[in-house]
């Protein structure tokens with residue numbers, strides 16, 4: 351069988367994910383494998399028609415396709431997203447139709463499912479036979495049990511192709527909300543006082559729906575907020591995954607991204623992301639923004655800010671999770687996500703007005719809503735990873751985490767540890783255990799009741 355590998359790491363062959371694919375290849379040498387480093391060569395693929403068409407010809411004549419990629423900022427790297435955009439722009443979707451496919455990623459399991467749900471949706475849109483995904487922890491290949499598991503997955507893939515097994519589709523075709531947005535002048539203007547507001551977008555068309563949503567948002571204020579277009583900033587490319595920033599937050603690129611990020615984004619109190627979805631996802635330009643923000647590594651540099659989001663297009667659950675997830679990880683308050691998925695112009699005008707009002711009101715009161723699983727989980731994953739095996743890579747994170755008390759493992763809370771050990775010991779005695787579990791409800795709520803009485 352002829353298998354095409356569309357590899358998504360900007361590191362090309364020197365990538366962790368690539369070793370997983372090579373392992374499958376080594377253990378299944380009877381198949382033919384054709385590797386395309388699409389992320390590493392994205393700039394050439396954008397310009398060179400023949401190069402791109404060569405890949406499409408390989409897809410056309412293949413029996414199966416492997417999407418292999420690292421998870422970068424909860425999705426695929428910006429360069430890979432750009433390749434997926436090119437499939438649409440160059441009208442090459444037909445080549446993928448009915449092809450059997452799987453996705454393989456490596457990551458530290460931080461929002462790996464969002465990346466895979468997105469790729470699953472892309473495959474469904476391309477009318478492929480999507481036979482599943484394999485989300486490996488980056489070091490899984492070092493473990494014999496995991497290597498066996500990977501080969502079982504590969505076996506399932508080859509078997510799916512050979513026996514033409516049925517693959518179910520999880521994503522319905524997208525439905526665009528088509529109502530024409532009529533922008534109304536606000537009946538009251540929001541006084542932004544001394545709060546700095548910035549709207550970041552990649553939209554170049556003021557007459558588009560997202561263009562009008564931005565206009566409605568900015569007109570809600572007595573003083574129009576700053577609107578910055580990502581296309582106007584000198585950003586040389588997506589994150590290269592070199593991790594040079596891990597030591598002291600210095601990025602290998604010499605372009606304007608860092609000064610833009612520090613002087614416009616971090617310096618604002620209220621930040622609004624505004625984008626139109628390109629099918630299932632925001633543009634690769636936006637992904638470039640999220641990936642390049644990685645020079646701050648795993649610290650919440652936007653802590654305490656209000657984050658509002660304007661979106662035109664059908665928002666998938668994984669995109670909602672991503673937006674809420676990055677907001678909570680960054681310790682911002684996700685003021686609201688306003689989309690044009692509502693019924694009509696009146697509702698959308700009111701939604702945008704409310705976003706403007708809440709942003710300022712929450713910024714003034716300093717309100718940050720409590721974190722859900724998405725934020726709490728993120729913090730614990732990074733705490734463990736940075737303290738553990740990634741400490742020497744992400745030394746800037748380590749310094750920050752130590753200084754700001756992020757290392758809140760139980761092993762530093764000696765009093766609590768002593769108490770827990772004591773309780774474990776005495777509850778081994780049946781009579782005490784009975785007494786303890788009989789009083790557990792009271793023990794749990796009593797301290798909170800005291801707080802209610804006291805404050």
Ligand SMILES: Cc1cc2nc3c(=O)[nH]c(=O)nc-3n(C[C@H](O)[C@H](O)[C@H](O)COP(=O)(O)O)c2cc1C
Pocket residue numbers: 359360361364365366367368419420421422423424425456457458459460461462488589590591592593641644
């Ligand atoms: C810029 C950047 C962003 C990353 N974002 C994530 C992430 O969101 N979730 C995650 O689990 N791992 C993340 N990682 C870790 C990589 O997914 C992991 O190291 C992967 O094995 C790299 O594979 P590669 O060598 O094939 O590029 C990120 C790494 C980099 C460099």
